[in-house]
Amino acid sequence: MAGGSSEKLDLVVQKIRPFPDFPTKGVLFRDICPLLKDPEALAAVIDLFEEHVRQKHPQVQLIVGLDARGFLFGPLLAQRLGTGFALVRKKGKLPGPTVSVAYNLEYGTAEAEIQEDAVEPGQKVLLIDDLLATGGTLYAACELMKKQQAEVLGCLVVIELKDLKGAERLKSCPVFSLVQY
Numbered sequence: 001m002a003g004g005s006s007e008k009l010d011l012v013v014q015k016i017r018p019f020p021d022f023p024t025k026g027v028l029f030r031d032i033c034p035l036l037k038d039p040e041a042l043a044a045v046i047d048l049f050e051e052h053v054r055q056k057h058p059q060v061q062l063i064v065g066l067d068a069r070g071f072l073f074g075p076l077l078a079q080r081l082g083t084g085f086a087l088v089r090k091k092g093k094l095p096g097p098t099v100s101v102a103y104n105l106e107y108g109t110a111e112a113e114i115q116e117d118a119v120e121p122g123q124k125v126l127l128i129d130d131l132l133a134t135g136g137t138l139y140a141a142c143e144l145m146k147k148q149q150a151e152v153l154g155c156l157v158v159i160e161l162k163d164l165k166g167a168e169r170l171k172s173c174p175v176f177s178l179v180q181y
Helices: 005-014 033-037 039-056 069-083 135-145
Strands: 017-020 029-033 062-066 084-092 096-106 108-115 124-132 152-158 175-180
Touching: 005 039, 005 175, 029 096, 033 039, 039 069, 039 084, 039 175, 062 069, 062 135, 069 084, 069 124, 084 135, 096 135, 108 175, 124 135, 135 152
Parallel strands: 062 084, 062 124, 124 152, 152 175
Antiparallel strands: 017 029, 084 108, 096 108
16 A cells, blocks of 8 residues: 555544444444455554554564454554464354453453463563453453463554543553554
């Protein structure tokens, strides 16, 4: 895609569609489906992430994507960077031996897991997802990486909902977001 970073970011912002009162009244949902449907906009997302990672984290060895939308962006970025990609999934979705952590949701708890051999001790990793809201899922993924003795360099998200203060929950892990609301 031609154009500079600001043109790419403008395109990304244009392709995020708001849906008021979804999934419940009072929530403004930010839909990335139009962004995924547009090959130029999707390439812009990966271009912007790649530029950031090459400047700030050239030592990255592995991209770790969060279930499920982190799986959309993570492999594309990993391929561009020449690194591997690993999955963090909801408990019970991965075969073989796994490591898991429990985390709190607004109304209960959940568990995230990764295959035991997905991350090596000391490996430098970046976590990626589509959205940072309250930070619960990314925090759990950071805890999983600690269990695996990996070094978390940071978290990458397409959208950050600043009012929900998720980045504050991830104090020890720098967050890079393309778009903030």
